[in-house]
Amino acid sequence: MENFLRDVEDALGNAEAPSSSELDDILSLAGELKGLPLSDAARLLMAGGEDALRAICDKAAEVKSAVFGPRVVLFAPLYLSNYCSNDCLYCGFRKSNAIARRKALSPDEAVEQAKILSRLGFKRIILVAGEHPRYSGVDYLIKTAKEIYSRTDVRILHVNSAPVSVEDFRRLKSAGYGVYQCFQETYHKDSYKVLHPTGKKSDFLYRLSVMDRALEAGFGDVGIGPLLGLYDYRYDALAAIAHSKRLEAKFGACAHTISVPRLRPAEGAEVKDAPYPVSDGDFRKIVAVYRLSVPQAGVVVSTREPAKLREQCLMCGASQISAGSSTEPGGYDGREKSTSQFYLGDIRPLPEMARVIAEMGLLPSLCTACYRSGRQGSNYLRAARSGNLDELCTANALLSLKEYLLDARPEGREIMEASLNRFLDEFKGPLKEDLKRRMEMIANGERDIHY
Numbered sequence: 001m002e003n004f005l006r007d008v009e010d011a012l013g014n015a016e017a018p019s020s021s022e023l024d025d026i027l028s029l030a031g032e033l034k035g036l037p038l039s040d041a042a043r044l045l046m047a048g049g050e051d052a053l054r055a056i057c058d059k060a061a062e063v064k065s066a067v068f069g070p071r072v073v074l075f076a077p078l079y080l081s082n083y084c085s086n087d088c089l090y091c092g093f094r095k096s097n098a099i100a101r102r103k104a105l106s107p108d109e110a111v112e113q114a115k116i117l118s119r120l121g122f123k124r125i126i127l128v129a130g131e132h133p134r135y136s137g138v139d140y141l142i143k144t145a146k147e148i149y150s151r152t153d154v155r156i157l158h159v160n161s162a163p164v165s166v167e168d169f170r171r172l173k174s175a176g177y178g179v180y181q182c183f184q185e186t187y188h189k190d191s192y193k194v195l196h197p198t199g200k201k202s203d204f205l206y207r208l209s210v211m212d213r214a215l216e217a218g219f220g221d222v223g224i225g226p227l228l229g230l231y232d233y234r235y236d237a238l239a240a241i242a243h244s245k246r247l248e249a250k251f252g253a254c255a256h257t258i259s260v261p262r263l264r265p266a267e268g269a270e271v272k273d274a275p276y277p278v279s280d281g282d283f284r285k286i287v288a289v290y291r292l293s294v295p296q297a298g299v300v301v302s303t304r305e306p307a308k309l310r311e312q313c314l315m316c317g318a319s320q321i322s323a324g325s326s327t328e329p330g331g332y333d334g335r336e337k338s339t340s341q342f343y344l345g346d347i348r349p350l351p352e353m354a355r356v357i358a359e360m361g362l363l364p365s366l367c368t369a370c371y372r373s374g375r376q377g378s379n380y381l382r383a384a385r386s387g388n389l390d391e392l393c394t395a396n397a398l399l400s401l402k403e404y405l406l407d408a409r410p411e412g413r414e415i416m417e418a419s420l421n422r423f424l425d426e427f428k429g430p431l432k433e434d435l436k437r438r439m440e441m442i443a444n445g446e447r448d449i450h451y
């Protein structure tokens with residue numbers, strides 16, 4: 001299991017920053033959209049200086065556009081509980097946080113929060129919970145999913161929860177969850193042990209092997225990502241790339257998403273400042289290197305980051321972004337005040353974020369079609385690699401945007417409508433006439449229309 005970490009150490013041990021001609025060669029290989037060997041990814045992570053950063057980011061933007069077109073997927077987290085039996089030193093939910101105001105949503109309360117998010121336009125939500133047998137165990141997650149699916153029009157739930165056994169993953173999957181997400185925090189074992197002193201999470205290998213169990217149990221799509229700032233970013237970012245490659249070799253699908261969280265201060269945390277700070281420039285480089293190394297993975301930048309940096313990331317490889325997030329359980333109704341997992345860097349709500357994306361010439365998407373059409377895991381990867389997905393996905397993004405503009409009537413919708421019409425005019429391919437017909441169906445009140 002740990003072998004891929006030895007590959008990471010070897011690759012980094014031998015890596016030097018590339019010369020300008022070597023950098024050109026690596027970026028030209030990345031342009032083939034087949035990913036990069038670990039040795040090349042390591043060299044990109046070693047690269048320094050503005051010129052190299054610009055070249056890496058420009059190529060990542062090109063690769064993102066070739067694989068995902070102009071789409072930027074928007075989503076929101078729904079925090080279920082801030083009870084936790086672990087004690088991660090950097091987290092506001094940790095069990096020794098004596099000043100934490102604890103809250104666990106009942107399934108009914110989770111439904112109310114999901115309804116709020118759905119009214120705002122989010123039909124895909126990721127449920128997030130600390131690790132606690134009573135407040136966030138598998139039975140609770142199953143019941144909560146069942147209630148949300150049956151009482152709201154949320155179309156797909158993903159889940160970020162503690163590692164469990166293969167059998168429990170099977171039960172979670174059969175409750176209708178789409179992506180299973182779990183972050184290793186740091187792949188560096190010694191640092192991991194210091195930062196996760198007690199609780200189930202202190203078992204490094206159990207966490208490292210979590211995606212094997214999830215995939216074995218039938219989760220086609222899994223989301224990974226180290227928490228940047230806990231250890232040297234070059235090691236952790238390269239380990240995430242190696243982790244994805246290992247999953248692809250074993251299960252036929254790369255990581256569905258690689259998230260790029262950077263440590264943020266949290267109320268009641270013992271470690272408030274990153275032991276290994278990551279600069280904004282290095283953050284952009286990491287986003288870009290993920291894109292170039294695992295081109296078909298969604299690269300996700302959360303609201304931990306400041307607004308300007310998030311926008312820069314959309315121009316260097318990021319393909320998914322959260323918006324209007326609350327990281328406190330019950331945080332979407334504006335009433336409850338419980339402890340959040342960390343402080344946010346970008347508090348812009350969905351309409352503003354979607355408008356900004358449209359103003360950048362990109363296409364905001366609230367699409368959930370892949371999960372409803374069975375394009376997951378290796379099926380998804382095959383479609384993405386064949387180049388067949390771009391037309392379908394752009395069409396689905398346009399359909400989801402049309403629905404959003406009609407139902408949520410967001411501020412700034414004129415700008416988004418103009419963007420929608422422009423992308424529709426420019427849409428090429430055999431689906432165009434059918435797409436226009438489906439747009440009409442949405443205008444006439446039909447919903448959840450997708451390819």
Ligand code: SF4
Binds near residue numbers: 086091092094201
């Ligand atoms: S990071 Fe997760 S496991 Fe650790 S204390 Fe926070 S909620 Fe619990």
